[in-house]
Amino acid sequence: MLTMDDIIRDGHPNLRKVADDVQLPPSDEDKKILADMMEFVQNSQNPEIAAKYNLRPGIGLAAPQINVTKKMIAIHVKDDKDKLYSHALFNPKIISHSVEKAYLSSGEGCLSVDENIPGFVPRHARITVKAYDLEGKEIQLRLKGMPAIVFQHEIDHLHGIMFYDHINKQDPYYRPENAIEIIR
Incomplete structure (x- = not known):
């Protein structure tokens, strides 16, 4: 069973590498x-198991975060209508996306980043992902809202990109024009 000890932290060189195809x-x-x-x-979303094994709650994980530089992601998140998106995927790739942007009202966090990094992370509001189960x-998935944000965050990990790379350095709370705010 994976625990927080298996997750490498910000600054580890493998978090900045482009992962290999599976x-x-x-x-x-x-x-x-x-x-x-x-x-x-x-497990991280189950309060009893999370407390027992000291797991930080997470909704997604990319293989580079456990020091495996391969294109694999696991996502377990609900959208605003309580629909569950639970996917373990190989070689996920965004094959199309909206011009329209979206961002989380609370900013983003990451299991590999221990400190809170404030700011809005602009993402595509809608994406289509092709991957292998x-x-x-x-499989092909059309995503919007929270699931689209999470998929983009995890796919970024496969390309050595951290969420805070997207935050406007001069104005961390800059809201892209006509962007959708996702309350979280």
């Missing part, structure tokens, strides 16, 4: 790593 069909080892990542995200089957 060979398909995925190996048993890669499937196990991805399944463990999903288990961590789900645990069995290596191709």
